Amino acid sequence: EEPVTPGSRRPEARYGKGRQQRMADVPSNAPEHCPGTASEDAGKVSACQGCPNQALCASGASKAPDPAIQEIKEKMMSVKHKILVLSGKGGVGKSTVSAHLAHGIASDDTKQVALLDVDICGPSIPKMMGVEGEQVHQSGSGWSPVYVEENLGVMSVGFLLSSLDDAIIWRGPKKNGLIKQFLRDVDWGEVDYLIVDTPPGTSDEHLSIVQYLSATPVDGAVIITTPQEVSLQDVRKEINFCQKVKLPIIGVIENMSGFVCPKCQHESQIFPPTTGGAMKMCKDLNIPFLGKVPLDPRIGKSCDEGKSFLSEIPDSSASVAYKDIVKRIQEHCDTHSSEVEKNA
Amino acid sequence: RARSRRRAEQAGDMEMAEDNLASVDHILLVLSGKGGVGKSTITTELALALRNAGKKVGILDIDLCGPSIPRMLNVVHSAVHQCDAGWVPVYVDSDKTMCLMSIGFLLESPDDAVIWRGPKKTALIKQFISDVAWGELDYLIVDTPPGTSDEHISVVEALRQHKPDGALLVTTPQAVSIGDVRRELTFCKKTGLPVIGIIENMSGFVCPNCSECTNVFSRGGGEALAEQSGVPFLGCVPLDPQLTHSLEDGRDFIQAFPKSAAFDAINKIMAKILNNDNEFSAHNT
Numbered sequence: 077e078e079p080v081t082p083g084s085r086r087p088e089a090r091y092g093k094g095r096q097q098r099m100a101d102v103p104s105n106a107p108e109h110c111p112g113t114a115s116e117d118a119g120k121v122s123a124c125q126g127c128p129n130q131a132l133c134a135s136g137a138s139k140a141p142d143p144a145i146q147e148i149k150e151k152m153m154s155v156k157h158k159i160l161v162l163s164g165k166g167g168v169g170k171s172t173v174s175a176h177l178a179h180g181i182a183s184d185d186t187k188q189v190a191l192l193d194v195d196i197c198g199p200s201i202p203k204m205m206g207v208e209g210e211q212v213h214q215s216g217s218g219w220s221p222v223y224v225e226e227n228l229g230v231m232s233v234g235f236l237l238s239s240l241d242d243a244i245i246w247r248g249p250k251k252n253g254l255i256k257q258f259l260r261d262v263d264w265g266e267v268d269y270l271i272v273d274t275p276p277g278t279s280d281e282h283l284s285i286v287q288y289l290s291a292t293p294v295d296g297a298v299i300i301t302t303p304q305e306v307s308l309q310d311v312r313k314e315i316n317f318c319q320k321v322k323l324p325i326i327g328v329i330e331n332m333s334g335f336v337c338p339k340c341q342h343e344s345q346i347f348p349p350t351t352g353g354a355m356k357m358c359k360d361l362n363i364p365f366l367g368k369v370p371l372d373p374r375i376g377k378s379c380d381e382g383k384s385f386l387s388e389i390p391d392s393s394a395s396v397a398y399k400d401i402v403k404r405i406q407e408h409c410d411t412h413s414s415e416v417e418k419n420a
Numbered sequence: 421r422a423r424s425r426r427r428a429e430q431a432g433d434m435e436m437a438e439d440n441l442a443s444v445d446h447i448l449l450v451l452s453g454k455g456g457v458g459k460s461t462i463t464t465e466l467a468l469a470l471r472n473a474g475k476k477v478g479i480l481d482i483d484l485c486g487p488s489i490p491r492m493l494n495v496v497h498s499a500v501h502q503c504d505a506g507w508v509p510v511y512v513d514s515d516k517t518m519c520l521m522s523i524g525f526l527l528e529s530p531d532d533a534v535i536w537r538g539p540k541k542t543a544l545i546k547q548f549i550s551d552v553a554w555g556e557l558d559y560l561i562v563d564t565p566p567g568t569s570d571e572h573i574s575v576v577e578a579l580r581q582h583k584p585d586g587a588l589l590v591t592t593p594q595a596v597s598i599g600d601v602r603r604e605l606t607f608c609k610k611t612g613l614p615v616i617g618i619i620e621n622m623s624g625f626v627c628p629n630c631s632e633c634t635n636v637f638s639r640g641g642g643e644a645l646a647e648q649s650g651v652p653f654l655g656c657v658p659l660d661p662q663l664t665h666s667l668e669d670g671r672d673f674i675q676a677f678p679k680s681a682a683f684d685a686i687n688k689i690m691a692k693i694l695n696n697d698n699e700f701s702a703h704n705t
Binding site for chain 1: 453454455456457460485486488491492530531532533534535536537538539541542565566567568569570572573592594595596599600602603604605606607610611625627628629630632634635636637638659661664665667668669
């Protein structure tokens with residue numbers, strides 16, 4: 077056994093920050109010192125000799141922006157605010173928060189809300205919004221979202237599947253294509269808030285959504301976590317991702333924060349904050365903390381039944397917490413847009 | 421190791437020199453369409469239970485965006501070394517009965533995000549399968565990220581020639597989880613991966629104060645799905661905050677686990693898997 081040292085013959089080295097950034101755009105058939113297809117040196121340096129992509133990179137085609145980005149920019153002009161709901165970690169409540177954020181904002185009749193589910197492998201939003209089994213209709217102006225309320229429309233790959241057992245077993249490029257269509261071809265109309273629910277991770281879907289929205293202002297990301305370190309560990313990576321792609325962070329929500337026994341009212345920490353929870357992480361990273369939502373079994377039940385927890389059990393501590401968080405997010409968006417107008 | 425020898429004979433001497441999985445008897449994949457149901461936790465618990473039962477176990481963590489297992493086994497700052505056969509997996513104990521490979525060991529800092537598109541992820545997963553010197557193992561358990569995408573397609577393709585025993589599907593009881601796990605079952609069917617069974621995790625929480633059991637994430641979904649889909653139901657694992665606490669620390673988990681409420685449940689599941697493997701081996705002899 078020998079320790080791995082720089083230059084020793086090994087397929088992949090330790091991944092430092094700079095190297096990872098470049099690796100994001102290194103094709104799988106590229107030579108060892110590929111500068112990256114988006115680099116200024118693409119196709120032009122000695123490492124490119126013999127690479128099958130050399131001509132393409134040298135022509136600048138690999139760096140040319142996708143025409144869809146401009147089309148999406150135009151489509152998004154009728155959308156005032158865009159919020160991405162992210163988490164490095166799975167199962168922390170992204171879809172639950174997205175759905176209730178949508179319901180919360182749409183409780184104001186004067187606001188038009190759109191909820192876009194880009195979790196292509198595990199689309200939970202149709203079920204949570206009570207519209208599982210609905211189909212998407214196409215009109216002259218594009219795909220029509222499924223309306224839960226008059227002022228709340230939803231789009232998800234779930235509506236494109238004919239059976240609840242259908243699996244979408246696609247590699248990245250095909251998923252990216254669908255995300256592009258969701259942004260470009262759905263006829264959202266005039267929208268005050270577009271909320272985008274994402275799958276866990278920092279991969280194709282996340283890169284694509286940020287890339288396709290790059291020509292249009294995005295208010296920022298709402299990041300969800302549970303109190304434990306195993307979640308925070310992944311959430312720090314997501315924060316790292318947001319910083320790398322220059323996506324502003326609206327704040328972090330700590331979900332499943334404390335459980336109150338319905339019988340004896342004793343509070344337990346089912347998911348204990350062994351390293352200080354989200355509050356400490358936000359303090360350390362200087363990121364806004366939006367609030368805590370407790371673990372209430374009735375939330376899961378409402379989601380399973382496709383109902384809004386905020387209407388079902390409005391007086392619970394969880395509903396109160398949600399409403400407060402929704403208010404903070406809206407305040408951030410209003411401040412943010414007035415700053416954008418000031419700077420325009 | 422009859423099965424390994426047979427496979428090696430079939431592969432031919434030349435290939436055996438390069439087949440790092442030649443001495444691995446059983447390969448299990450832990451899948452779920454849904455995130456956050458406890459795939460990594462169950463993988464770790466199952467591995468420890470098997471080790472407790474005298475087996476040599478390896479864990480392959482192919483969750484490249486969110487590698488959780490190094491922390492659970494308190495080996496976060498370990499380095500990967502190289503030998504003639506490839507990369508040496510990280511051993512979690514001095515008697516080398518359990519080892520782990522994860523992208524977590526290849527990052528400069530645990531907060532570094534791995535922001536890769538599919539092809540890059542596929543390439544590393546193939547390397548993890550072919551270039552890690554696993555040595556002699558009774559069980560290799562593969563922990564996966566949620567979904568049915570690049571990682572899953574790639575790992576099934578790369579493992580096909582090694583004839584994995586099958587998949588363990590983890591779910592929580594609620595309908596929202598079941599909805600995703602059904603799709604994972606379809607994935608298994610379409611890719612020809614046998615399903616060993618379904619495990620229902622986070623199945624009930626017993627209040628430490630009054631012992632009232634609350635179904636925090638609903639109840640019964642896992643068993644119902646197993647029945648509906650015609651696959652075995654392997655068992656329920658309850659929510660155990662004390663265990664979660666020690667899992668976080670990593671340090672104590674290996675000692676704390678045998679004393680926890682989840683241990684019994686996991687042991688019962690392990691017994692079913694061992695039974696299933698005996699039948700599998702008998703069928704293939």
